[in-house]
Amino acid sequence: MKRWLVVLAVFGLIAAACTAGDGESEVPEGLGETGATGEEQEPVTIEMWIPFSADHEVAGVQQVFDRFEQEYPWITVDVRKGVASDQKVISAIRAGTPPDAVMSWSLDDLPAFCDTGAWQDLTPYTEATDFDASLFPPSVARYTGFGGKQCAFPFLTDALGLYYNTDILEEAGYTEPPQTMSELTQMAKDLTVFNADGSIERAGFVPWFGYYMMTPPELAITFGADFYNDDGTSAIGTDPDWVELFQWQKDLVDFYGADNLRKFVAGQGDEWGEASQDFQNGRIAMAIDGEWRTAFIANGTPDLNYATAPFPVPDDQADTYGIGRVGGTIIGIPRGSAHPEEAWLLVSFMATDTDSLVAAANAIGNVPTTLPALESPELDLPEQFQTFLDIFGNPGSHYKDMSIIGSTDQNLLGDFAERWQAGDVADLQAGLQAVAQQINDEIEAAS
Amino acid sequence: MKRYTTAALFMSPWIIGFSVFILYPALASLYYSFTNYDLLSTPSFVGLDNYRFMFTKDPQFWQAMRNTIWMICVGVPLSMLVALGTAMLLTRPRRGVKGYRTILFLPTMAPPVAAALAFFVIFNPATGPVNQLLSGIGIKNPPLWFYDPFWSKWGLLFLGLWVVGQTMIIYLAGLLDVPRQLYEAADIEGASPWQKFRHVTFPSLSPVLFFTLVIGVIAGFQYFTQAYVASFAVSGQATEEASAAVGSPQGSLLFYSIYLYLKGFSDFRMGYASAMAWMLLLLTLACTALLIRSSRHWVHYQAGGFR
Numbered sequence: 001m002k003r004w005l006v007v008l009a010v011f012g013l014i015a016a017a018c019t020a021g022d023g024e025s026e027v028p029e030g031l032g033e034t035g036a037t038g039e040e041q042e043p044v045t046i047e048m049w050i051p052f053s054a055d056h057e058v059a060g061v062q063q064v065f066d067r068f069e070q071e072y073p074w075i076t077v078d079v080r081k082g083v084a085s086d087q088k089v090i091s092a093i094r095a096g097t098p099p100d101a102v103m104s105w106s107l108d109d110l111p112a113f114c115d116t117g118a119w120q121d122l123t124p125y126t127e128a129t130d131f132d133a134s135l136f137p138p139s140v141a142r143y144t145g146f147g148g149k150q151c152a153f154p155f156l157t158d159a160l161g162l163y164y165n166t167d168i169l170e171e172a173g174y175t176e177p178p179q180t181m182s183e184l185t186q187m188a189k190d191l192t193v194f195n196a197d198g199s200i201e202r203a204g205f206v207p208w209f210g211y212y213m214m215t216p217p218e219l220a221i222t223f224g225a226d227f228y229n230d231d232g233t234s235a236i237g238t239d240p241d242w243v244e245l246f247q248w249q250k251d252l253v254d255f256y257g258a259d260n261l262r263k264f265v266a267g268q269g270d271e272w273g274e275a276s277q278d279f280q281n282g283r284i285a286m287a288i289d290g291e292w293r294t295a296f297i298a299n300g301t302p303d304l305n306y307a308t309a310p311f312p313v314p315d316d317q318a319d320t321y322g323i324g325r326v327g328g329t330i331i332g333i334p335r336g337s338a339h340p341e342e343a344w345l346l347v348s349f350m351a352t353d354t355d356s357l358v359a360a361a362n363a364i365g366n367v368p369t370t371l372p373a374l375e376s377p378e379l380d381l382p383e384q385f386q387t388f389l390d391i392f393g394n395p396g397s398h399y400k401d402m403s404i405i406g407s408t409d410q411n412l413l414g415d416f417a418e419r420w421q422a423g424d425v426a427d428l429q430a431g432l433q434a435v436a437q438q439i440n441d442e443i444e445a446a447s
Numbered sequence: 448m449k450r451y452t453t454a455a456l457f458m459s460p461w462i463i464g465f466s467v468f469i470l471y472p473a474l475a476s477l478y479y480s481f482t483n484y485d486l487l488s489t490p491s492f493v494g495l496d497n498y499r500f501m502f503t504k505d506p507q508f509w510q511a512m513r514n515t516i517w518m519i520c521v522g523v524p525l526s527m528l529v530a531l532g533t534a535m536l537l538t539r540p541r542r543g544v545k546g547y548r549t550i551l552f553l554p555t556m557a558p559p560v561a562a563a564l565a566f567f568v569i570f571n572p573a574t575g576p577v578n579q580l581l582s583g584i585g586i587k588n589p590p591l592w593f594y595d596p597f598w599s600k601w602g603l604l605f606l607g608l609w610v611v612g613q614t615m616i617i618y619l620a621g622l623l624d625v626p627r628q629l630y631e632a633a634d635i636e637g638a639s640p641w642q643k644f645r646h647v648t649f650p651s652l653s654p655v656l657f658f659t660l661v662i663g664v665i666a667g668f669q670y671f672t673q674a675y676v677a678s679f680a681v682s683g684q685a686t687e688e689a690s691a692a693v694g695s696p697q698g699s700l701l702f703y704s705i706y707l708y709l710k711g712f713s714d715f716r717m718g719y720a721s722a723m724a725w726m727l728l729l730l731t732l733a734c735t736a737l738l739i740r741s742s743r744h745w746v747h748y749q750a751g752g753f754r
Contacts, residue, residue: 090487093487117487259591418696418697446716447483
């Protein structure tokens with residue numbers, strides 16, 4: 001008797017192991033027809049995943065959903081917050097259980113998503129509904145589509161500019177921010193204070209790659225340095241603006257001393273704390289940072305006297321002054337979405353409804369992404385925020401060109417940049433060409 | 448026949464578990480290693496391209512390999528030495544041994560991510576206590592630890608040495624197992640402490656040393672968590688997005704498993720990552736085989752045989 005019980009238990013275990021989880025599921029079928037808007041009346045619940053998790057940010061997005069539900073009363077939006085990594089979305093798409101709509105912070109992954117259909121091409125929808133794309137500034141098209149397909153809409157964006165501490169500038173006799181790179185270099189040197197032992201007490205501007213937002217891709221936009229040629233090959237080895245960028249950076253690094261900078265950077269305050277970031281504490285006089293910093297300053301260090309301006313441009317490109325790196329949150333419909341028509345209604349509403357965008361921008365402190373929203377009198381943001389609205393509206397502003405290898409190109413360039421600033425690269429041009437070659441190899445291997 | 452059936456039935460949970468969770472994924476990854484697979488579309492066959500790319504077009508692969516091998520060649524012997532040293536010290540005292548043992552073992556209980564972050568803070572060149580101590584005793588320019596490509600791996604090594612508690616306990620058990628008569632015989636013959644170690648302790652302990660050496664080397668090839676945490680802490684980013692570079696600073700913390708993970712899950716190249724995984728398996732197998740081969744020269748089993 002006892003032995004049969006044991007055998008039964010074993011069989012039970014086997015059965016459980018066999019039925020738990022299967023292998024890969026079939027790739028879900030593509031979309032059906034793009035339905036007309038707003039004619040179904042049976043209640044539908046759709047699921048949207050968002051990366052935000054901080055309370056005030058989630059509340060800022062929630063009010064958009066509330067407005068949407070008022071406009072389309074038969075649709076309920078079920079929000080899952082805190083999904084900050086694309087990997088969860090990828091797993092869900094592969095398992096055939098993706099959310100109906102999704103929001104992401106990872107712009108670099110969009111070409112891969114677009115190319116493989118993981119985020120659905122929205123062109124059939126935009127054509128069926130005569131969508132008015134002129135609502136968006138020109139930069140938007142460059143970071144929401146790839147290979148002729150439009151796979152995403154923007155939902156609030158970021159813009160990078162120059163922050164400067166007006167008190168520190170005044171002390172040194174400056175009233176205007178730098179507009180060219182040579183002015184930036186001069187002011188950086190003048191505003192720096194060294195300790196007796198040679199270490200940096202206060203830095204005018206930290207040129208060290210890896211320090212907060214100071215990375216090659218962020219600087220590339222204002223330098224006019226392109227990542228890719230029109231044919232999709234890497235332009236890093238051929239575009240002379242890259243040489244200019246790296247040489248400018250090295251000159252300023254040499255002024256400070258690489259080891260001094262390393263020590264200084266090691267002592268940096270937490271970038272995302274309320275009041276800990278170096279610029280907020282006067283440890284640096286000028287910085288490249290995004291529009292979100294205004295909210296941090298208003299909340300954490302409201303007594304700071306600062307101003308913002310577009311980031312300086314090379315002396316020989318002075319007429320481009322006013323542009324900046326832009327690009328931010330994107331929303332789309334994943335492959336296998338159970339309710340694509342309702343998801344389209346949600347996504348297009350979020351991307352275009354002026355009141356929602358303005359309210360979200362006010363709550364989260366990001367830049368609203370349509371031209372009407374940019375000009376709305378309801379925007380309630382610090383005066384220093386205007387710079388970023390202007391940068392985003394500037395037709396010359398854009399995000400770096402993207403490719404199907406995602407952030408590999410930035411990683412390879414960043415790796416090179418670290419060696420460069422440490423002084424380990426003898427031949428800049430050759431080094432850049434090597435990076436370009438690697439990027440081309442990676443793209444070829446991934447195609 | 449019935450005995451075989453019964454045996455097979457009892458083994459079946461393990462067989463099924465092994466097949467489903469180990470054998471099938473291994474074979475699947477072997478298949479993927481010959482494809483281009485971005486996780487979002489069906490894999491497309493590319494033959495040996497991934498392997499070719501690995502050996503001819505990927506400098507980061509070699510850097511990851513170098514870093515990993517450095518960690519193994521320096522880290523494993525060093526941690527064995529420290530573990531053995533502390534274990535030998537623990538055989539001495541008469542009182543309070545349990546207390547010392549507990550204290551020395553405690554670090555292994557710390558969660559690896561928390562420990563890595565804690566070490567990152569402690570070794571901060573500007574604000575951390577280590578450098579403050581070093582400057583206090585007169586060292587002018589203490590190393591920049593995780594911010595310096597030369598010293599970053601040493602920072603991780605110190606973290607690894609801090610958690611030798613497990614190995615130490617194993618050595619302690621081995622040491623206490625050495626027959627007392629052998630030491631007494633050595634004393635009678637007038638052996639010095641070094642000679643006692645060389646001719647009594649080491650041979651007796653050699654099977655245990657061999658075991659921890661092999662385990663240590665295999666673990667070294669799979670080194671991931673602490674380096675991943677430290678690298679992203681250095682680049683100042685809480686998440687992967689917009690990180691300055693992988694394996695900061697200057698790729699010195701780019702270890703093989705980290706590079707594999709990033710290629711597979713961030714860079715949409717799961718096929719390439721699978722090829723890397725199989726390379727790792729082959730390399731680990733080769734190293735282990737070499738170690739086992741060498742063991743016949745220096746490992747003595749008490750029962751009297753050689754391997």
